[in-house]
Amino acid sequence: MIGCVPTPPVTAPSTDPSADATGLAPYDAVLLFSFGGPDGPDDVLPFLRNVTAGKNIPDERLAEVAEHYHHFGGRSPINAQNLALRQALEDELRRRGLDVPVVWGNRNWAPYTRDALAEARARGAHRLVALVTSAYSSYSGCRQYRENLWTALDEEGADGAPLVVDKVRSYFNHPGFVQANVDAVVEAFGALPAGTAWPRLVFVTHSIPDTMQDASQVAGASYQDQHLDVARTVAAAASERLGHAVEWDLAYCSRSGPPSQPWLEPDVNDHLEALAAAGTTSVVLSPIGFVSDHMEVAFDLDTEALETARGLGMTAVRADSVGVREPFVRGLVDLLLERAAIARADDAGAPRPPEQTVGDLPAFRSVCVPGCCRMRDGVDSGRPAACSTDPWS
Numbered sequence: 067m068i069g070c071v072p073t074p075p076v077t078a079p080s081t082d083p084s085a086d087a088t089g090l091a092p093y094d095a096v097l098l099f100s101f102g103g104p105d106g107p108d109d110v111l112p113f114l115r116n117v118t119a120g121k122n123i124p125d126e127r128l129a130e131v132a133e134h135y136h137h138f139g140g141r142s143p144i145n146a147q148n149l150a151l152r153q154a155l156e157d158e159l160r161r162r163g164l165d166v167p168v169v170w171g172n173r174n175w176a177p178y179t180r181d182a183l184a185e186a187r188a189r190g191a192h193r194l195v196a197l198v199t200s201a202y203s204s205y206s207g208c209r210q211y212r213e214n215l216w217t218a219l220d221e222e223g224a225d226g227a228p229l230v231v232d233k234v235r236s237y238f239n240h241p242g243f244v245q246a247n248v249d250a251v252v253e254a255f256g257a258l259p260a261g262t263a264w265p266r267l268v269f270v271t272h273s274i275p276d277t278m279q280d281a282s283q284v285a286g287a288s289y290q291d292q293h294l295d296v297a298r299t300v301a302a303a304a305s306e307r308l309g310h311a312v313e314w315d316l317a318y319c320s321r322s323g324p325p326s327q328p329w330l331e332p333d334v335n336d337h338l339e340a341l342a343a344a345g346t347t348s349v350v351l352s353p354i355g356f357v358s359d360h361m362e363v364a365f366d367l368d369t370e371a372l373e374t375a376r377g378l379g380m381t382a383v384r385a386d387s388v389g390v391r392e393p394f395v396r397g398l399v400d401l402l403l404e405r406a407a408i409a410r411a412d413d414a415g416a417p418r419p420p421e422q423t424v425g426d427l428p429a430f431r432s433v434c435v436p437g438c439c440r441m442r443d444g445v446d447s448g449r450p451a452a453c454s455t456d457p458w459s
């Protein structure tokens with residue numbers, strides 16, 4: 067009936083690829099691969115030392131970040147969130163008749179990557195597919211995970227045949243991730259108190275050093291451009307759902323280098339001040355740079371940025387990150403199946419299947435090119451990394 071046509075979903079309904087009998091073959095386990103976080107006050111300092119080893123982070127910044135964790139009882143929400151995601155993935159895999167274990171490992175805290183690989187081996191796995199809990203490509207969200215994985219594979223496989231691990235592409239422009247963000251933004255608009263002025267939508271992500279931003283372009287589109295692509299797509303879909311044009315910006319949080327080192331700007335707090343000065347009285351913050359409401363969201367946004375907004379007399383609501391929202395979890399399982407179909411095509415020397423995307427950018431590579439996401443423009447981090455065609459891997 068004309069006039070009752072529902073808004074087309076961002077996710078194009080697809081035939082369920084798991085209907086194909088090959089399922090996740092050649093993979094026999096899934097690695098949920100994350101950052102890690104402290105489980106109690108005694109973990110905070112050793113965790114921070116793990117994260118910042120070899121990094122140029124001033125001591126004052128470390129002390130300040132330790133305080134963020136202690137403010138929440140010395141415990142990051144990230145581990146419980148990863149357990150919930152693992153459960154949601156297992157449930158969705160079972161729902162589709164895909165019976166493979168999901169093991170969980172972190173770069174910076176227990177359970178470590180190496181332990182997860184050992185668990186997968188104990189459960190009979192030989193070849194794993196890894197899902198990184200970072201949707202975007204840069205040294206921090208791609209290569210650093212692959213370097214850690216290379217080391218963990220080397221250590222875990224020291225006494226026998228190493229496991230093989232392939233990685234799902236950076237999935238910022240996968241329909242499931244985008245759809246879950248659209249849903250969260252639309253809900254956040256609905257959560258503003260009645261009578262609030264039409265808000266500005268401020269997308270937020272983790273700041274990175276300008277040098278890392280420059281280096282990220284090797285992957286095809288820079289870290290910043292990946293976010294701008296998602297922001298545009300989410301804002302357009304949200305405008306359509308809300309029946310009103312949404313004006314948006316991209317701002318950054320969690321900068322941590324020395325002040326002399328340029329990082330991506332504007333900082334979300336500075337940006338809120340600029341918006342207030344220009345007459346904006348209400349905002350929705352959408353943390354598109356993060357997949358769960360971990361410490362960077364709980365502290366930098368919910369504690370700091372919302373406080374800044376209140377101090378400026380603004381009405382502010384934070385949209386959820388994608389977490390275990392259904393379109394996101396479904397999308398991750400679609401990505402696992404997509405990666406398996408790519409592996410089968412590559413193994414057979416056959417053409418790869420099409421990959422689903424939304425927005426203006428193409429699907430990112432499943433196997434990174436040499437030097438992908440290297441730390442500094444023109445200079446490799448000098449460490450071998452898994453899941454790439456680097457000559458040493």
Ligand SMILES: CC1=C(CCC(=O)O)c2cc3nc(cc4[nH]c(cc5[nH]c(cc1n2)c(C)c5CCC(=O)O)c(CCC(=O)O)c4C)C(CCC(=O)O)=C3C
Nearest residue numbers: 101103117121131142144200206207272274322360361362
């Ligand atoms: C792009 C990006 C993501 C998103 C992609 C992804 O999710 O991977 C991310 C996520 C996270 N970052 C996290 C925590 C920290 N990040 C730090 C430091 C840094 N992050 C960076 C970038 C990113 N970080 C960078 C360029 C640095 C400087 C040092 C370096 O070059 O690596 C530091 C050191 C102290 C500080 O200076 O803040 C901490 C404690 C947690 C855990 C939260 C929890 O515990 O709940 C998570 C999920």
Ligand SMILES: [Fe+2]
Nearest residue numbers: 208434438439
């Ligand atoms: Fe990469």
